[in-house]
Amino acid sequence: MRGPPTSGAPPVSGAQSYSQFGQGETQNGPPPMGAPPQRPPVSQTYTPGAVNLSGPQPPFSQQFGAPPVSMQQMTNQMASMQVGSTAPSPAGPGYAPPVSQPPFSTAQVPPGPTQSYGGPLPPTQPSFSRPLLPTSQPSTFPAGPPPTSTPSQLPGVMQPQPPVSQPSPYHSGPHPTSTGFPPQVGAPPRPPFAGMQGPPMAPQGPPLASQGPPMVQANHVPPTQPGMPPGPISASMSGPPPQPGMQGYPPQQNGEHQCFYWVCFFFCSWIKACQSFIGWYFFSTQIQVIEDDKANKGSEPFTTGVRGQAPPLVTTKFQVKDQGNASPRYIRCTAYNMPCNSDMAKQSQVPLAAVIKPLAPLPPDETPPYLVDHGESGPIRCNRCKAYMCPYMQFIEGGRRFQCGFCSCVTEVPPHYFQHLDHTGKRVDCYDRPELSMGSYEFMATVDYCKNNKIPQPPAFIFLIDVSYNAVKNGMVGIVCQELKTLLDYLPRENPDVESNIRVGFVTYNKVLHFYNVKASLAQPQMMVVSDVADMFVPLLDGFLVNVSESRVVIESLLDQIPEMFADTRETETVFGPVIQAGLEALKAADCAGKLFVFHSSLPIAEAPGKLKNREDKKLVGTDKEKSLFQPQVSFYNTLAKECVVQGCCVDLFLFPNQYVDVATLGVVPTSTGGSIYKYTYFQASSDQERFLNDLRRDVQKPMGFDAVMRVRTSTGIRATDFFGSFYMSNTTDVELAGLDCDKTVTVEFRHDDKLSEETGALMQCAVLYTSCSGQRRLRIHNMAVNCCSQLADLYRNCETDTVINFFAKYAYRSVLSSPIKNVRDSLVNQCAQILACYRKNCASPSSAGQLILPECMKLLPVYLNCVLKSDVLQPGADISLDDRAYLRQLVSTMDVSESHVFFYPRLLPLQKLDVESISLPVAVRDSEERLSRGGVYLLENGLNIFLWVGVNAQQELLQNIFGTPAFGQIDPNMTSLPALDNPFSKRLREIIESVRAQRSRYMKLMVVKQEDKLELIFKHFLVEDKSNNGGASYVDFLCHMHKEIRQLLS
């Protein structure tokens, strides 16, 4: 007897009943979600181009201008190059390194006012006991033929191919061969300008970031204290003007010294030294930012009561206390100080957006949103804009009326909701009511909020399994059927003691569909075949959707029989459109919302609606027609998706392809219905079963809402104008989600439609109306207030780069549907250059134009932007398939900030000096090959893949501890899990891998990569700091390019 499924779903953050809120009766207007809010007149024209992703700037991949002519010139330029956060100093031997200088201090403008919202926590909170989720040991499956060989493919990525050596867009000359230029610990780094003689160099790279010399610290600006201005300047790379008297310095075109970009570029014998130094400097900073945030913000709980306060980074572990604004687990903003007017916003080009994860799981030490019941008349709302009761409503006239914080309209307080005010104007029951004191809570919805004014039926799950030749052969059918027998006991439920009331149904298909009657009264399941797929209907109503416990025997019998029935199938063709139609029709017939789990293997070429042809054409890559590859090839699925949304039919798609299946088209329905896509290319039971099963278990068990509508309301002055994610919109305001699970995010962009005031700040309220898994109609409310500023410096002081990158990635990944990829890339570079140039121009103190000065909060913008630019979607290598690009494109669209962060900049953990006693993870190192020691072992993860890289010179003891063999040559590169050895190192390493996996929403298969083995090519793809095979720039090259772009904007 097998235990229950192992992959624990995330903690349920389901609402908790807040019982003291009594029922009442009154009339406060029925609250339809559909009616658009009436806004005050717009005083300002709204320009869609305000966030400009297409600019007149020269393209990113252009050839750069004429090089400086002589070596002497290069020498001079190097001589005047300066790296660090210091003010320009005279060039010359012995000039001071950046280390010993105090942080550059310009543009220190006092912070904007911080205002307290909500006040302290409610004095008493009911204790909450979290539902326990099933856990058990992993199960093994005898079913599924053992494969004869394990393909060495990357999950989600195509087979490796020999590296295609493409010239970097930056390097026109031969690659430098000189050694790195290491800043020496304890000694100032010497700039490479001493005539033609090189500085003393060591063969190895710069020191590990984590062990960086004190100079890194010296550059670091202390963390922001609440109420204290943070140091705005993180770093400067300067090229001071040429020193008079230097020999042979040729006149420069614009009279200005060229940035040392040129130096990096053309001064071949010094390129490497220069790059290493800059790389060392900035990447030290990169690791430092994350570590400092952990040290400074990880120990104290983050309280949300202070408006305009940026939360800890996503890489920091912290506790949240809700004091009136939504937790950053629910909402993260690009800017916590919004510009007061659109001119400022336009000037800065900083996107104004929020990444919202409405049903985000919470850690066990945080309280899930309370459930508030305002009685038969439903939640109290503003009469005009329909915003829900929240801490931003101001009670007036002794508590008889309230003024809306969003639209200023005054609304009568219904008698049952009346309460007296205290001397400060607050209701005396303020802290007893979540909706008056907290950022996030839920309302019970009334029948007015239900479709057709009818209380919804409990939702249903329908499993639709491809039983064509490929699906049977690769073991998928056997595995799914075996797993469902136990998994069905763990369907989502709100109360762990009560059985889930989600009903289930089963369909198998190849080019025809087989429906199963699994009614409890039957001795055996009955199959009904529908071969007319042109006009899909459900051949049985009674007995198709059943309660698991009632029909258990029949269901188990069916799941035992399916693999046998199709074991010898020769049918290779499949349909796909009719499969979704079948599930949709079944839900319609049962008059309920639900989710379809489709397990599919091949391109649907059988004659049927939604039939597809193979249109994979790699020749289109890089052309203006490339965008067509991301668009669906037929419109059938768009129409079908719309029908699914109307019914509340969410579709999750599990793909098991051996070749092109057209993910761009098959993904239309999942990505329009709030569903997920999982892809297991060249699926083999032996090596991929664990990943698939963990994904499936989590997907089936995870908390979710059905038939959801999300609306984001804002205070006067801004409005939500654009939305990114997996949903459907039939008007400009309502985000319709047939399903919304705990992993899905919706990114919302805001633009000005009027001026904002520093006094009131900007408010947003995200309301999600959904049906819970028990069939209850609810509203989840998240409130968020940010500051507004009239000084650009305040904007730049309170940005969150990880969220900006999340927004940029989603914007760019959507833009590839309509624009040539080159334009998309150019626009990204241009917008970031404008952001940084605006800061340089308006916020930084006067300094040499050659300096690259970055705002403290954005000093990592260039490094992360480069990762987005060189990602597989925007800069594909020869070895990535079109399906994988379409898959990644769709995946990124629903990522939260922590997922996008690690996806674009993977985490690389050194293990050779692992402290087996410590419970914390080792400090990460930069994603660069030069960080890898030949004697070391490293773990790399990006949320989808996890690699264990083993250096050829790793010590025998280390190998013995990990693999149980002292010989490098005996390590099996095909292993997908580490042997459970009885030593502290092995134990700790396996714990680390499990803890890393537990942080991600998808299971990551382990791949062991031996240095100099063929698999290393795949691994190196994730060393995003380095130049990539597909032409992606190294970080240093990109930084130089960025610096040039900024200088052009400034000149």
Ligand SMILES: [Zn+2]
């Ligand atoms: Zn209002």
